[in-house]
Amino acid sequence: MAVIALLVVGVCFLASLLPVLFPGAFVSGLGLILNHELGELLVATLGVGQGTLVVGPPGQGALSLQGVLAVYLPALGLLLLLLRRR
Numbered sequence: 750m751a752v753i754a755l756l757v758v759g760v761c762f763l764a765s766l767l768p769v770l771f772p773g774a775f776v777s778g779l780g781l782i783l784n785h786e787l788g789e790l791l792v793a794t795l796g797v798g799q800g801t802l803v804v805g806p807p808g809q810g811a812l813s814l815q816g817v818l819a820v821y822l823p824a825l826g827l828l829l830l831l832l833r834r835r
Contacts, residue, residue, distance in 0.1 A: 755828040762821040769814050784812040787820060 765787070767780035788803040788810045799807065802816035812820065 751828055751831045755825070755832065758821065758824050758828060762817070762825065765812065765817045765821065766814075768811075769817070781811065784817065785810070788812045788816060791816065791820070 761783060764780045765783050767774075767777040768784060769780075771777045788805070789808075791798055791812070792803050792807070792810060798816065798819075799810065802813060802819055803810040804813045804816075805811055
């Protein structure tokens with residue numbers, strides 16, 4: 750179960766990095782959608798991070814590179830710890 754979750758989070762992490770690595774490219778479209786949805790969720794639930802973790806006007810923000818790292822690295826770290834304890 751943890752391996753599947755690690756794969757899903759890893760693929761989403763790489764997809765979220767695509768708009769940063771290839772701005773304006775067709776392949777970064779999935780990452781743009783994912784970053785927008787995660788950015789809106791982050792601002793709606795926590796109410797923090799506007800301007801640093803989430804950039805753009807309210808209601809249309811998307812995760813910045815710092816936001817991508819702040820969302821995915823703790824999740825990847827926890828999953829790797831779970832796999833290590835097996």
